[in-house]
Amino acid sequence: MxxxxxxxxxxxGTWELPPTLRPGMRVPVRVFAxxxxxxxxxxxxxxxxxxxxxxxxxxxxxxxxxxxxxxxxFPIGGVAAMNPDDGVISPGGIGxxxxxxxxxxxxxxxxxxxxxxxxxxxxxxxxxVPAGVGCKGFVKLSPTEFAEVIEQGxxxxxxxxxxxxxxxxxxxxxxxxxxxxxxxxxxRAIERGYRQIGTLGSGNHYLEIQVVRPEHVVDAELAxxxxxxxxxxxxxxxxxxxxxxxxxxxTDYLQIFLRAMKSKYNLEIIDRELACAPxxxxxxxxxxxxxxxxxxxxxxxxxxxxxxIREVFSTVFxxxxxxxxxxxxxxxxxxxxxxxxxxxxxxxxxxxxxxxGATRAFGPGMPGLPTDYREIGQPVIIGGSMETGSYxxxxxxxxxAAFFSTAHGSGRTMSRTKAKRSFRxxxxxHSMEQRGIYVRTVSYAGxxxxxxxxxxxxxxxxxxxxxxxxxxxxxxxxxxxxxKG
Amino acid sequence: MPYEYVEDGVTSDVSFHAWGNDLDELFTAAADATANVMVxxxxxxxxxxxxxxxxxxxxxxxxxxxxxxxxxxxxDAEALLLRADGVHVDIANHSLTAELRGEPIDTSRHELxxxxxxxTLHGLHVEHRGSHWHAHVTLDV
Numbered sequence: 001m002x003x004x005x006x007x008x009x010x011x012x013g014t015w016e017l018p019p020t021l022r023p024g025m026r027v028p029v030r031v032f033a034x035x036x037x038x039x040x041x042x043x044x045x046x047x048x049x050x051x052x053x054x055x056x057x058x059x060x061x062x063x064x065x066x067x068x069x070x071x072x073x074f075p076i077g078g079v080a081a082m083n084p085d086d087g088v089i090s091p092g093g094i095g096x097x098x099x100x101x102x103x104x105x106x107x108x109x110x111x112x113x114x115x116x117x118x119x120x121x122x123x124x125x126x127x128x129v130p131a132g133v134g135c136k137g138f139v140k141l142s143p144t145e146f147a148e149v150i151e152q153g154x155x156x157x158x159x160x161x162x163x164x165x166x167x168x169x170x171x172x173x174x175x176x177x178x179x180x181x182x183x184x185x186x187x188r189a190i191e192r193g194y195r196q197i198g199t200l201g202s203g204n205h206y207l208e209i210q211v212v213r214p215e216h217v218v219d220a221e222l223a224x225x226x227x228x229x230x231x232x233x234x235x236x237x238x239x240x241x242x243x244x245x246x247x248x249x250x251t252d253y254l255q256i257f258l259r260a261m262k263s264k265y266n267l268e269i270i271d272r273e274l275a276c277a278p279x280x281x282x283x284x285x286x287x288x289x290x291x292x293x294x295x296x297x298x299x300x301x302x303x304x305x306x307x308x309i310r311e312v313f314s315t316v317f318x319x320x321x322x323x324x325x326x327x328x329x330x331x332x333x334x335x336x337x338x339x340x341x342x343x344x345x346x347x348x349x350x351x352x353x354x355x356x357g358a359t360r361a362f363g364p365g366m367p368g369l370p371t372d373y374r375e376i377g378q379p380v381i382i383g384g385s386m387e388t389g390s391y392x393x394x395x396x397x398x399x400x401a402a403f404f405s406t407a408h409g410s411g412r413t414m415s416r417t418k419a420k421r422s423f424r425x426x427x428x429x430h431s432m433e434q435r436g437i438y439v440r441t442v443s444y445a446g447x448x449x450x451x452x453x454x455x456x457x458x459x460x461x462x463x464x465x466x467x468x469x470x471x472x473x474x475x476x477x478x479x480x481x482x483x484k485g
Numbered sequence: 486m487p488y489e490y491v492e493d494g495v496t497s498d499v500s501f502h503a504w505g506n507d508l509d510e511l512f513t514a515a516a517d518a519t520a521n522v523m524v525x526x527x528x529x530x531x532x533x534x535x536x537x538x539x540x541x542x543x544x545x546x547x548x549x550x551x552x553x554x555x556x557x558x559x560x561d562a563e564a565l566l567l568r569a570d571g572v573h574v575d576i577a578n579h580s581l582t583a584e585l586r587g588e589p590i591d592t593s594r595h596e597l598x599x600x601x602x603x604x605t606l607h608g609l610h611v612e613h614r615g616s617h618w619h620a621h622v623t624l625d626v
Contacts, residue, residue, distance in 0.1 A: 042496065071498075133523045133524070202599055244602075254606065271607070415491075443598050443599070
């Protein structure tokens with residue numbers, strides 16, 4: 001699909017669409033992509049990014065990441081920073097799966113040590129980490145206890161024996177957004193989600209055993225500083241979010257915003273999925289607090305899953321998790337809106353940065369980074385399709401060009417419905433096993449939807465982020481085992 | 486099967502078109518289209534439990550959203566797979582009543598597919614065209 005007429009090349013891997021593209025655009029659209037990725041992007045991506053550019057208070061640009069694809073409201077892979085004083089907050093700029101994110105855990109084990117136990121390891125993880133439609137978690141909570149979890153996030157888990165302070169130190173925001181207020185979420189959202197802590201979900205959510213092959217270490221010095229020191233070192237990477245609780249928070253507030261927008265704030269929008277409210281309004285503030293509750297649920301969810309992973313490794317290898325070197329590298333979300341300070345026209349300004357299918361990628365020395373990573377920049381985890389691979393990158397100083405944001409995954413090129421017709425789950429499982437990837441899935445139809453051919457090339461996406469100066473490649477991770485929801 | 490999935494819909498989600506002779510039939514079809522994203526065979530859902538629902542909304546399409554949201558809510562809250570029965574839409578008041586009938590997920594009998602997270606507002610519409618009512622819905626999965 002050709003990019004729209006009038007798109008201009010601004011620099012290596014950076015393109016711009018002027019605000020004259022559509023009436024009402026307040027800022028230009030900036031797209032980060034190689035020429036090939038730009039050509040492959042759905043035309044809807046450009047239309048949706050232009051729609052985002054019309055939102056009140058948007059600062060700088062409506063950004064499009066290299067893995068972007070057509071979404072609802074915002075494109076997936078869209079970034080928009082708003083002036084919090086006269087701008088809006090939009091649930092559609094965050095997504096239904098609030099704070100969906102990636103966690104990367106390293107081990108001291110090598111492929112040679114794990115290979116003989118791989119099936120047992122994946123089978124046990126599949127049994128112990130619930131996945132799929134309607135799955136229930138292993139942490140049994142009352143709705144009242146759940147209200148504590150959503151205000152305290154991963155910290156609640158560590159205080160209750162599911163992890164360590166070091167895990168928190170290596171989680172974005174230490175796994176807790178402080179503005180969370182349980183009184184802003186509906187009883188319906190709590191009822192929907194309180195049994196789901198410790199579950200993967202389905203769709204593109206997964207838990208993978210991966211290996212870093214020596215030829216896939218891109219920056220040896222940074223890899224070593226991040227703990228990748230052995231050839232064929234094994235890691236665990238997983239992707240999941242705030243589950244039904246977060247989905248309900250987003251559903252509830254979209255409807256609240258739709259009602260308030262016209263009648264109360266006289267806001268006109270191009271697409272109802274861009275429903276929004278002034279950030280400083282009662283509705284805006286309540287959604288922001290509720291969204292932070294959902295974010296905390298997702299941090300807690302990934303924290304208890306990490307606890308389960310430690311238990312499983314310990315059982316399978318007959319050694320303590322610490323003895324196996326299991327340690328978290330980082331946990332970072334890609335569906336959020338956060339108040340951050342960025343430089344605009346040479347002056348620091350507080351902005352509300354929406355990232356929908358985009359990862360925060362703070363450069364070296366920025367506040368909010370763990371001590372271990374202050375010098376090297378924030379670890380960025382980009383998950384690829386289950387057949388190809390994933391990447392660990394770091395944030396860089398030039399990321400300021402996009403308010404320190406980068407890609408979040410491969411980006412789909414084929415619809416789920418089409419993928420399900422094009423691939424067969426059981427055949428795919430067999431073929432992946434032939435290629436050294438052992439997969440367990442709750443749903444073969446779901447597996448078919450996640451076929452590698454339904455996605456863009458992860459290698460090209462991360463290369464595009466590096467060329468555009470958004471993030472820097474450290475190492476590529478190849479899957480050897482996968483639990484699919 | 487008065488619904489079909491749209492192959493070239495939103496890339497990472499599932500879009501469907503549903504239809505019926507009247508709104509009651511249309512909403513029943515849309516509920517099946519939603520459930521069918523989560524479970525491969527609707528016939529595998531046995532009517533063991535029943536949930537009475539009564540919802541209302543400002544617009545007809547938002548009424549459909551709220552109705553489908555009931556199915557999605559019970560799937561997470563109680564792990565129930567449900568189908569709609571006895572749907573009665575009051576077009577003048579944008580409200581409806583229905584019985585949702587189904588059972589808890591049993592992976593030995595239910596072949597599960599993709600989890601539905603939410604009904605999006607993307608391109609959502611309900612309209613009377615020709616002799617039928619039609620709806621277009623995009624689900625976030």
